[in-house]
Amino acid sequence: MTILKTNNLSKTFGKFTALAGVNLEVEKGEVVGFIGPNGAGKSTAIRVLLGILKATEGDVSIFGMDAWNDAVEIHKRVAYVPGDVNLWPNLTGGEVIDLFVKLRGSTNQTRREELIKKFNLDPTKKCRTYSKGNRQKVALIAAFSSDADLYILDEPTSGLDPLMEIVFQECIMEVKSEGKSVLLSSHILSEVEKLCDRVSIIRQGKIIESGSLNELRHLTRTQILVKTKQPITGLHQLKGLHDIEENEQGLFFQVDTDELDNVIKFISPFGIVKFESSPPTLEELFMSHYEGIKQQIKEWEE
């Protein structure tokens, strides 16, 4: 069952195009990673999903309703954590949590206390005294102590320490196991890799890649470390080899996944002593998409 679906979603501010035909989909019980560099349009897209910004073109449906017209009805079942959590300096964290939960409708008091303990937050302090991470905790506690069906989280862990990140990941796992859906925008790729079933990569207002992590890995390279009895010669003539480097441990290089077979056939006659391969990380996936940007910058400079 599709929980969230955008169809050719576009948003312009004056002449500036922030989103150019974004198609995004979240199924029930699925955690979808939404990644991209700063200014790519992640937050704009999320704000359109929430009906805070009005789409210039295209439509957004959540729970089968329209994100703009039925915002209030939709929000009863949505929990949202913004990227920059700005709170009221003269309210305490506890007051803000209660306010947020109440504005959604349902209250789950035991869950609230449990999360405050888990996230190690002092709810009696004024928000003015909170660090960025603590403000984020306030928003996360408010989000997870409400019984939502869809969680929209915009870089929710950028201020949390590693311990709190683990608590956050547990929260995600928990809601996922309850069959709820999550849209997680993030920069922390290891987190996305750990949590997400599918990933959508956005760049300059367009979704440039979308799919499960397995599907996306086909587009990428495998990292190889190999040591042979005789030195390998003629490696440079092969197709699909990148970043060749040699040191006392052996020879490092990256192979395009569809060239893997040829390369291994080529090196095995040299007598393999050591062979290690590692699957591409999301990091590399991400980087390979942004090499485009680097190239562009180079072109501009020239």
Next chain:
Amino acid sequence: MTNNLSAHTGQLSKFILRLDRIRILFWIIGVSFFTLIVPTAFIDLYGSQQERDVMAETMANPAMIAMVGPGDLANYTVGVMTAHQMLLMTAAVVGLMSILLVTRHTRADEEDGRIEMIRSLPAGRLSYLNATLLVISGTNIALALITGFGLYALGIETINLEGSLIYGATLGGTGLFFAGVTAVFAQLTETSRGTIGFSIAFLLMAYIVRGITDVSNQALSWISPLGWVSKTEAYSTNNWWAVLLMVAVSGILFILAGYLNAIRDLGSGFLPAKPGNRYASRFLQSPMGLALRLQRTGMIAWAIGMFVLGVSYGSVLGDLESFLGSNEMIEQMLKPAKGVSLTEQFIPMLMIVITLLATIPPIMAINKLYGEEKKDRIEHILGRAVSRTRLIAGYLIVSVVNAFIMISLAAIGLWSAGTATMEESLGFGTLYSGALAYYPAMLVMISIAVFLIGNLPRLTSFIWFYVFYSFIVLYLGGIFQFLDWVGKLSPFGHVPQYPIEQIEFLPLFILTIIAVILTVLGFIGYNKRDIAGK
């Protein structure tokens, strides 16, 4: 050991002076300017001793004494008049200056972690505090000398050198005293808001205590530091002992602040920050409750202010006839009409000032909605099950009720003090309905703000120009002799000037309709537009 406490104090003083030079300059120029312009104006307004004696008579009632303190009314020269009417208020402003400047470099710098950086350098434990106090002392001394010699330089006969110097020294001494008070509170509280809050509360308490004792028993006024200000009796007996007392107590406060600073940990205070609420009250759990809660303190302050404004205008109503008769400028503004007393004529003018001031807090209340949007906090609300209509309606209700409370409090204050001082008391109904006649015009101003927030959010602050325009054309219109239509461009220009004119309901009805239409358009716009982020 001394080095441990005071190393690099001089260098840090220069540093603080460098940071605050513009700020300090503005304060000194501002305070000196107002100090010097007033006696000059008094010479123009009250040229003869006879006119000044009339003024002295209007000052001889408890309400005025409570406000500006006692003065040498039997010998009301321009000098005495300036000291009597201006010195206390100016001293309070100088006190405020010291509070703000000292807080900036004590608790505020500490709270933001800047003092930690300074302390990690080879600077003494007390160096930063002492440097701050050194700079503020210098500022106050400069202020004392500039105002003192400046007043003397005006060359007004009764403004002699000793009186002028004591006038300046009183300002500087009060500044020093409140610098000391703030420095001590900066050690006691844990936040800069706490420091400013306690210090200003202390200033207000000193003012109120002095007001009460000045009326009941003037010897008791020695217990209030602001009481010392009147006790210096500039241009009359020139009592230097009161100035010395200020300086001596300031010195003790400086030492106390230093001692407290030396024995405490960085970042801590002696008054523990009390934990806030663990849970939100039932009241807070709606968009309107939040809007109210966020503005609570400001609204209470405005409400008290409006009441005090009403009371202070009311307290002069009794002496108005004699006072107005002697003042040509006001006579020109009022354009005397037959069949109404001067006091009654004066009331609509008071009403204009009161209602325009009372329009400020409700506009602030509605504009808060856009302020929240710019601070990225509206998305928390709209991201939950709250419709835009419910959100803006919450702010609108707060604003509309606020307007009603503000105008009512001012009218009640005006009536109660007016009745107490006038021989022939005003009917409460007359005054209150005269004030409420302005309510529809206030609603129009609020509705314009709603319209702007809904449709042209970037122009939200335009409403302030309109308020200012209304003030200029309606309050000063009499002097400048504007044409009628200039005043009619403001909604306040359509309000019947009760009690001179009869209350007509048609213009009030039309104003209300305009307010409703603009509000509806504002709501429609707000439901259609993007909510801006940063």
